[in-house]
Amino acid sequence: MTPAWKIRREFKRLQQQLASIPQWFWEPPALRRHDAWFDQDALIQNGQQPQQDRVAIVLLYQPNGLSQSTIDLFAHLTARGYAVLAVSNCPVPAQDWPLLRQSTWKALERPNYGHDFGGYRDGIKVLWRLDITPERLVIVNDSIFYPLSDSDQTLENLEALECDIGGIMMRMRDNFQFLESYFFSISKIAFSHQAFRSFWRDYSVTSNKYKVIRRGERGFSVAMLAAGLSVRSLYKRGKFAQCLNGLSDAEIIQFLSHRALIYPELDAKCDDILARTHQENWRTLVQNFIYEALLHGEFYSSFPVASAKFLGYPVVKKSRDPAADLWRKAYVLAVLNGVIDQPNTAAWSEIYNIVHPVCPPESLPHEHHEN
Numbered sequence: 290m291t292p293a294w295k296i297r298r299e300f301k302r303l304q305q306q307l308a309s310i311p312q313w314f315w316e317p318p319a320l321r322r323h324d325a326w327f328d329q330d331a332l333i334q335n336g337q338q339p340q341q342d343r344v345a346i347v348l349l350y351q352p353n354g355l356s357q358s359t360i361d362l363f364a365h366l367t368a369r370g371y372a373v374l375a376v377s378n379c380p381v382p383a384q385d386w387p388l389l390r391q392s393t394w395k396a397l398e399r400p401n402y403g404h405d406f407g408g409y410r411d412g413i414k415v416l417w418r419l420d421i422t423p424e425r426l427v428i429v430n431d432s433i434f435y436p437l438s439d440s441d442q443t444l445e446n447l448e449a450l451e452c453d454i455g456g457i458m459m460r461m462r463d464n465f466q467f468l469e470s471y472f473f474s475i476s477k478i479a480f481s482h483q484a485f486r487s488f489w490r491d492y493s494v495t496s497n498k499y500k501v502i503r504r505g506e507r508g509f510s511v512a513m514l515a516a517g518l519s520v521r522s523l524y525k526r527g528k529f530a531q532c533l534n535g536l537s538d539a540e541i542i543q544f545l546s547h548r549a550l551i552y553p554e555l556d557a558k559c560d561d562i563l564a565r566t567h568q569e570n571w572r573t574l575v576q577n578f579i580y581e582a583l584l585h586g587e588f589y590s591s592f593p594v595a596s597a598k599f600l601g602y603p604v605v606k607k608s609r610d611p612a613a614d615l616w617r618k619a620y621v622l623a624v625l626n627g628v629i630d631q632p633n634t635a636a637w638s639e640i641y642n643i644v645h646p647v648c649p650p651e652s653l654p655h656e657h658h659e660n
Contacts, residue, residue, distance in 0.1 A: 320494050323402050333415055334386075336375075336393035338367055344394075344423040345371040346412035348405055348430045352379045355388060357635040358434055363392040365436050369444050371427060376412040378404070403494035405430055405470065406505035413489050426480050430471040433604040434640055437632035443523070443603045447474035452519040454479050454510075457604060458589065459522035467510035468522055472604070484516030524602065529588040532599050533579065541575055542566065544595035547623045549615035551591075555582055590616040594623045605632075605640055617644050 345366040351359065363373050372394035378401040381389060389396050399411055409428055416423065427444065429435065436443070447455040453476050456468030479485050493504055510520050533541070545563055550556045558581075562574050582591055589596040590612045596602035597620065605620060606613045621644045623629045624637070631637050 316493065316495055319402075323400075323407075323494065327399075327411060327414060331397060331399065331411070333418075334390060334396040334398075336373070336390045336395055338363075338373060338392065338394045340394055340421075341370050341372040342424040343369075343371045343427070344374060344416065344421065344425075345427040345429060346374050346376055346409065347393075348408045348412070348428070349375055349377040349381075350379050350401065350431065351377070352382075354382050355385045356431075356639060358639050359431055360388065360392055361633065361635050362429065362431075362435060365439075365441070366427070366429075366444075367392075371425075371444075374412055374415060376408045376415075378408050401496075403496055404498065404501050405432070406492065406501055406509075407494045407496070409505075410489050410492055410494065422477060422481055424477050426473075426475040428473040428475070432607050433471045434607065434632070434636045435472070435604045437597075437603060437605065437636050438630070439633055441603055443472075444474070446523055450474075450521045450523070452476075452521040453482075454513055454518060454520045456520075456522045457602075458524050458587075459520075460587075462507065465507050465511055466514070466520075467507045468520060470506040470509070471606075479513065479518050482516065482518060484512060484518065488512045524589070524600065526583060526588055529583075529592075529596070529600065530579070532595065533576070536595075536599065538566065538572070540599070541572075543628055544592055544598070545575070547594040547619045547626075547628060549591055549593055549612070549619040550582060550586070551611050551615060552585055555585065586612055593620045594628055597623075598629045605636075607643075621645070 347359075347362065347366070349355075349359065363375070366373050373392070375389060375393045375396040377396070377398045379398075381396075381398055395415065397411060397415060399408065401407075403410065412428070413426075416426075425448065427447075435441075443457070447457075454468070455474040456470075457472045458469040460467060460469060475485075488509060492508075495501055495504060514520050536544075542563065545559055548556070548559055550559065555578075558578060562571070562578055565571055565574060568574070579592075585591075589602045590606070593602075593605075593616050605617060617640055620629070621641055624631045632640070
């Protein structure tokens with residue numbers, strides 16, 4: 290039986306598709322008005338951190354005030370040689386401006402026009418306006434908790450990929466390969482490439498989320514690959530499958546016990562597999578089950594303990610969709626049970642407070658995960 294959340298999601302997607310038809314008429318003039326605002330009125334605020342050879346565009350949408358994990362992100366990037374350009378897609382509360390200036394190199398406040406890719410585009414246009422070509426450009430969206438550890442090496446690992454454009458996760462949809470758009474690491478060669486400049490200059494900004502995904506998230510990777518630039522990710526499903534082959538039975542039981550599956554029938558099947566550990570073909574059952582589960586969800590959200598503990602998956606998403614909700618619940622329970630390390634103080638507090646907004650962490654009993 291199709292879950293109610295999936296029916297609602299598909300209905301919302303259909304609404305967005307239908308809404309996109311008349312938007313073809315007003316999107317071009319809306320973009321011209323926005324670009325005129327950017328050219329004439331956009332105010333680039335100076336921060337107190339120095340300009341550096343590397344730049345990080347951090348996209349913000351925090352109308353209720355800057356979170357401590359975001360301030361920690363600024364510090365993490367700055368300590369690793371990145372000048373932080375904060376792009377806020379909503380008004381920054383007046384009391385937060387001193388802290389924002391103290392923590393960044395530059396800051397831009399803009400309307401939430403075009404969502405994340407509209408903000409990315411304006412951030413890149415700031416660099417063009419300042420005639421800056423960074424040695425490395427990182428784009429990070431505050432839709433994720435990152436970093437989870439003070440010793441996180443994601444920035445360095447992305448550079449070590451030795452590609453033109455790197456990201457955390459590569460996905461495949463409709464025969465298109467693309468990077469998830471909450472984290473990009475872009476080389477100087479890619480930033481200077483005509484295809485990169487053309488993509489952002491000519492990008493048809495839209496506030497229709499259905500089209501943002503296709504024009505932006507998918508379109509960016511497809512355009513860069515078509516131009517001959519190399520696009521790679523730190524993680525793919527195949528890497529997850531390889532990881533499983535090296536785990537002990539006890540480790541497999543551990544991560545299956547802290548799963549986050551959005552389909553009840555898959556959850557029930559997982560319980561059945563956990564009850565069959567004595568069977569000779571148990572690992573084959575596990576492998577077949579994992580394959581089936583990954584037809585309906587991503588490995589990092591469906592199996593967050595395996596992803597975090599054995600692969601070092603470096604982010605947790607803030608999204609309120611059902612998969613992310615279950616992901617965070619399983620992640621928090623695994624931390625409380627001592628299965629995975631607790632993330633840094635700010636990230637842990639904020640993740641925990643989403644999952645358990647009333648009870649303090651020390652009051653939650655340890656228990657087995659149930660979806």
